[in-house]
Amino acid sequence: MRRFRTGSEEPRIAYFISPHGFGHAARAASVMAALYELEPSVRFEIFTQVPDWFFQDSLSSVFNYHPLLTDLGLVQKTPLVEDIPETVRRLNALLPFDRSQIERLARQVRELKCALIVCDIAPMGILVAQEAGIPSVLVENFTWDWIYQGYLHEEVRLRPHIAYLQEVFEAADYRVQTEPVCCYRTADLVTPPVSRKARTPAKQIRGRLGIPASAKVVMITMGGIPEQYTFLDRLEGLKDLYFVIPGPSASWQVRNRLILLPHRSDFYHPDLVQACDVILGKLGYSTVAEVYHAGVPFGYVLRERFRESAVLAAYVKEHLQSFALTEAEFQSASWLSRLPDLLALPRIPREGPNGADQVADFLYRLLTT
Incomplete structure (x- = not known):
């Protein structure tokens, strides 16, 4: 032994x-x-x-x-x-x-x-x-x-x-x-x-969320620090997209095609990343790493005063389909007009090691x- x-x-x-x-x-x-x-x-x-x-x-x-x-x-x-x-x-x-x-x-x-x-x-x-x-x-x-x-x-x-x-x-x-x-x-x-590695096939995650396999899905994530989103009503009214947002709700809520999850839910975060077509969110290490391995297009929010942010942004630009957002652009939801371009981009397959x-x-x- x-x-x-x-x-x-x-x-x-x-x-x-x-x-x-x-x-x-x-x-x-x-x-x-x-x-x-x-x-x-x-x-x-x-x-x-x-x-x-x-x-x-x-x-x-x-x-x-x-x-x-x-x-x-x-x-x-x-x-x-x-x-x-x-x-x-x-x-x-x-x-x-x-x-x-x-x-x-x-x-x-x-x-x-x-x-x-x-x-x-x-x-x-x-x-x-x-x-x-x-x-x-x-x-x-x-x-x-x-x-x-x-x-x-x-x-x-x-x-x-x-x-x-x-x-x-x-x-x-x-x-x-x-x-x-x-x-x-x-x-x-x-x-x-x-x-962290995804565990559950994307089709199964979508099924549990009530999202059709062929639908376009955007996840918005700000990591482990709570955020108050001011644009949820605008997302709720959209007809062609599903949105999944971990964190802003104490319980699982479905509002038309808007799905709100608590920080701790029945869904493993890397599984959600894998199951979505686009990720929007804070430029943080774990989000970058999960999006990198999933190869999903990424609309990232810069933290201009945080020194790590510039390094992460440069890496994302080189290795991912992506676009940058300022905090003001994110909060105003002006990125909605840019989503079709991001959704049209293909995933990047990853063959290298984790x-x-x-x-x-x-x-x-x-x-x-």
Whole structure:
């Protein structure tokens, strides 16, 4: 029987995940799912404030959930607008991390017999790994020090937090970067986009939604941060299109050809992406990765102040059928006049690997050496 780094027959990995939206959790879940396919005995200890249901819906593997503020990221007013003064106020309260908390968490992961600590992109996990004497793996396409540098011109109080976080991120034992990468560093692995994989055929998803197989379907998604849409009445009156929108409703609602879903619904987000003809939404990592692997045309909303946005936009322009929208264009629904052009575009077939499998293979080799 195979023995792993800790001598256990059931390897355990602690996963520290940023709670900024659902994108980091989605990437982490895709890696955990791929690693479970490689090694079904693997167990995960998940440390985050992302709701536990997100992992219940994304994973088949056994995991334990530990609610913990592992990271701050940015405070958001809306999915597209950051609150930098409030971000600074909360960073001042959080950083540097409390030493006694790091020591307590280090004892906890040792008692749990974790062989690795993986961080996406929560820096706390790197310090816990150092204290526990366990290897740390940073999985990222950006780090928060790089993001905060984009706001220094308006908020100089970010400077000490940038310096502190740079030091913490550089201390990771292994670094994995996932395309689209914002700032290339010396890395142990660079992968294509990492996304959760669709599970259910598109025809079956459409059937469950009550959408004919031949109909044109547009999904609007703003990720894991709630959004108030001002144009729903206009969509409800359209006769030639179906719209699916996860997030704006507490329950499943059907209003003519407008289908509103709660954040947690009976539908797996990658399945919805696969079942639609066009995706409209925020330019965020997990959405880009899922749309990339589905090959679906993408109308994306730029976040002009968020530094990652330009990198994601350049990648989308190169690899996807797409067009860009400003926040004002999105909220006014002026994009409705452009939808026919986007709907006429073909999907792009993907034959290359999902980066999740490559990251999982890397982690598996660390567990077994």
